[in-house]
Amino acid sequence: MATVSAKQNSGMSALSLVYCAMFAALMMIGANITTFVPFLMIGGVPITLQTFFSILAGLILGSRLGATAMAVYMAVGLAGAPVFSKFSGGFGQILSPLFGFVISFILVAYIAGKIVEKNGSLRSYIIAGLVAMTVNYLLGTNWMYFAYKLWASAPDAFTYKVAWIWMIPPLPKDIILSVLAGIFGHRMYKVLKVRRGR
Template sequence: MATVSAKQNSGMSALSLVYCGMFAALMMIGANITSFVPFLVVGGVPITLQPFFAVLAGLILGSRLGAISMVVYATVGLAGAPVFAKFQGGFAQILSPTFGFVISFILVAYIAGKIVEKNGSLQSYILAGLVAIVVSYLLGTNWMYFAYKLWAKAPDAFTYKVAWAWMIPPLPKDIILSILAGVFGRRMYKVLKVRRRR
């Protein structure tokens, strides 16, 4: 019995790794949609599908595995793989004004996962997506503002209000996709039956 149990645990661990890798790969794809539609860049901030996949990772995998999948994505990018927006990568990206959004995706997945772990209703899934996006905007936009003010070359007439004005174009898209992520994430969780480890 002990041997069977060990095998089962090993199988779940392997499956969890597959799921984490899958969402890390989806983040890499979602980051570079601007390569096909380059007009989706406002004030140097690319409009990507990363928030959607980060939310989905948390909703489906749970807080722990969802956050791990985002850590994997960030680590691969910092290691030099061109997986960040506009096919950028390398440790120097930590100084990028938009790197705060990459960090925020870890929190996005964790927070979204935590909310649905406590309540699995459809309303909770949608709420989780919306709350997570708010966190992403808060961390990402403030990082961008201070980056431009402290170490990056700020555009002319750049202010805190301008930084937030740049977030207006992607906002409707992220709100809609967060709601869709809630609906889709709940269905996919029931289909995949991922074992969430808290």
Template sequence: MTTASVKTKSGMSALSLVYCGMFAALMMIGANITSFVPFLVVGGVPITLQTFFAVLAGLLLGSRLGAISMTVYMVVGLAGAPVFAKFHGGFGAILLPTFGFIVSFILVAYVVGKIVEKYGSLRSYIVAGLVGLVVNYVFGTNWMYAAFKLWSAAPEAFSYAVAWAWMVPPLPKDILLSILAGIFGHRMYRVLKVRRAH
């Protein structure tokens, strides 16, 4: 069976599949970067590069392929592969308060991709990166708050304000990386000429 026929039946080329797999792998590395750089743990909380790679997936692959690559990452982890932060994996991860951030990566890539599909300037890429960060924080933090209140044992004196306070340590890093992702993504897209799938 030729590559062209595979594309006709699946709607994705072999190269698209490679890109999706590559970003799924990058997400695994980004989730566990503290295994190689231990000082990126703040207050016992690992500061990962997942948001950076989720944003970059949307910038380089577009909304459809970017979202697919993040979905692949999530499904691989739920299937049992230790690809989530701290090398966690398995369907039980869906009950973790932080699982909302993993779901948010799909939305991040999709929203970021939609923005740059419509606007191709460097400014648009940077804005898209920051919008993706907002999506990640809003969705993930609200999921975490709901999880602690509904099915997970909430820490003492836990509140909505506390949930957001936990997001302060990684925020400066994520803002900087989102801006850098926009700059890098704009440059790499022009160099590699990645074909977007609308």
């Protein structure tokens, strides 16, 4: 009996790793949609599907596994793989004005996961998506502003207001996708029956 139980736990652990790898791969794809659709670039900010996938990771995998998947994505990129936006990668990316968004994806998945772990209703899933998206915008945009002001070459007439103006075009898309992530995540969690680590 103990042997069967150990095998089941091992299987769940292996399945969790597969899900983590899957979402890390989805982030790599979502980061580079602008390569195939070049006009999805406003100012210095590419319009990607990463916010959607990071929220979905937290909703489906839970706070711990979702954050782990996003951390794996970040680590792979920092190690040199071209998985960040515009197929960039390497440790030097930590100085990029956009790297705050990469860091935020870990928090996005964690927060989204925590909210639905406490309440599994559809309403909570949608709220979790919108709250997590807000965290993504707050951390990413503030990092971008301070990066441009402190160590990167700021565009002419760049201000804090301009930084937020750049974020207006992708905002409707991210609001809609955050709501859809909540609806889709609520359904998929029940189908996949992921064992959330807490």
